[in-house]
Amino acid sequence: MSFAASDAVGFVLHTAITGLSTRQEVIADNIANVDTPGFRARSVEFESTLQRAIDRGRATTSGPGALGISVAATDTPVGANDNNVDLRKESIAAVQTQYQYQIMGRAISDRHSRLSLMSGGAA
Secondary structure, eight states, X not given: OOGGGSSHXXXXXXXXXXXXXXXXXXXXXXXXXXXXXXXXXXXXXXXXXXXXXXHTTOOSOOSTTTTOOEEEEOOOOOOTTSOOOOHHHHHHHHHHHHHHHHHHHHHHHHHHHHHHHHHTSOO
8 A cells, every 4th residue: 555545544635636636537538529429428426435434434445446436427418419528517627626636636745744754754
């Protein structure tokens, strides 16, 4: 297991950054296929699963799929070319996800620095 996910706090941060990274990839795929006939947009969900794990005090890894990141088709209405990508919605989601990713990256970096200082070593 990576240094960042070695305890409950690390697991939460690791799950969040992994979920956001997956979301960025899915949004990019949706945008790339905005004009592809028959393409169905997808979305990523991990926040509710992560929140439930935190609420139950089980924010630790426990085998395959422990991160609880799911990718599913969206229910956005289908347009004339049988495609349901909403470019405006995807663009807003991309900006929001990038902002969240930067915040999580900073939280992981700050935590790593604090843990390194506590252990008396360099990061």
